[in-house]
Amino acid sequence: MNCTLHDSLHDETLKLVKEERRLTGLVIENLQKIQDANLHLKMGYSSLFEYAVKALGYSESCAYRRISAVKMARVLPEIKEKLNSGELNLTNLSMAQSFFSREKIDVPEQKSVLEKIENCSKRETEKILVREFGVRALPPKREVVKATAGDEALLHVRLKQVTLEKLDRLKNLRAHKNPKMAYADLIDDMCEYMLKKLDPMAKHSAEAKFAAPIKGPHIRGPSSNPRHIPSRLKRQIWQRDQGQCTYADPTTGRRCDSRHLLQIDHIHPVCLGGPATEKNLRLLCHAHHRLRDG
Ligand SMILES: [Zn+2]
Known part of the structure; x- marks a missing residue:
């Protein structure tokens, strides 16, 4: 050159x-x-x-x-x-x-x-x-998730010593079920347990399978608080909206795919007489809930 x-x-x-x-x-x-x-x-x-x-x-x-x-x-x-x-x-x-x-x-x-x-x-x-x-x-050590072959992933996290001790205690408690339990098996067990407790969609499926019809003297009467949403209705909304924000761009129709910090929103606001009904309720992520209020 x-x-x-x-x-x-x-x-x-x-x-x-x-x-x-x-x-x-x-x-x-x-x-x-x-x-x-x-x-x-x-x-x-x-x-x-x-x-x-x-x-x-x-x-x-x-x-x-x-x-x-x-x-x-x-x-x-x-x-x-x-x-x-x-x-x-x-x-x-x-x-x-x-x-x-x-x-x-x-x-x-x-x-x-x-x-x-x-x-x-x-x-x-x-x-x-x-x-x-x-x-x-110095930047905090980031948790790393890497895809591997097949249906597995590699998760690299830094734990406190006390957390590791808790995991070991849980492994010991679960040893009767699986004496050679690996941390990966334990994490899977913990996820199942927590999801049953916390995920409204999981609760809904379990309830639909096992719940007795709502009738009889033990039913709680309607709440006088207009903001109150009965637990079963909440779970229906979660199930119907598939645990995902329902905001959609009015022009393109693109639906927000966030599943983070979801909240149940009254389409017609409570302060204007909006009822707690399946038709008037929807899931919104925190950001779209704020956009609506802004
Ligand atoms: Zn959203």
Whole structure:
């Protein structure tokens, strides 16, 4: 490759990188506007992260870094300029942002740290954070789930010693059923047990199978509290909505697929006389419940 070609290729790449940073800045600004207008919620996504992954096609780590920048720019809008100039990059920014929010670091201190990590690599940023704040600045060990061949998965978690001792006690208590019980068998047993107790859908199936018809003198009378929803009706709603948020984008029909923090919502509000009936109740995730109230 001759010298002129070498130089022009380098110049062109430099221009592209500059443009790439400018575009990233614009994406972050747009994500901020989308969040302000709750557009991601209206489109049927339960969080900005879910929107960035499922609607924009970012990998989880790319989405996480961009959303960290959105959060940081709300507190310190000047970081947009620094991202644009390349003084800060998304990796060291998201590392700092995650630490700041975890440890509730105040804004002046955030500013001073950001100045120190300008033009730093990930490794250098980590060193600076540890120098300033000690080991608490290191990111907590993440739980890792990996798919393996067949229908198994590998779960890597860090347990407290006391938790491990509890697991061992449970293994001993279950030894009559399975003397060679592995932790994986025990976790499966625990899941079955907890789901029977906590999952309204599991409760509903068990009840449908075994429950006696509701009649006789032991039936509790209707509650005078208009917000009260009888347990059996709650379970019917969970079963009907398949334990999933029912919000759907009115334009595309996309249904929110969140199963996190679900709440039973009155379609016609209680304060306006909405009754606790199957027709007037539905499951909504926390985010869509708030959108409705907002
Ligand atoms: Zn939802």
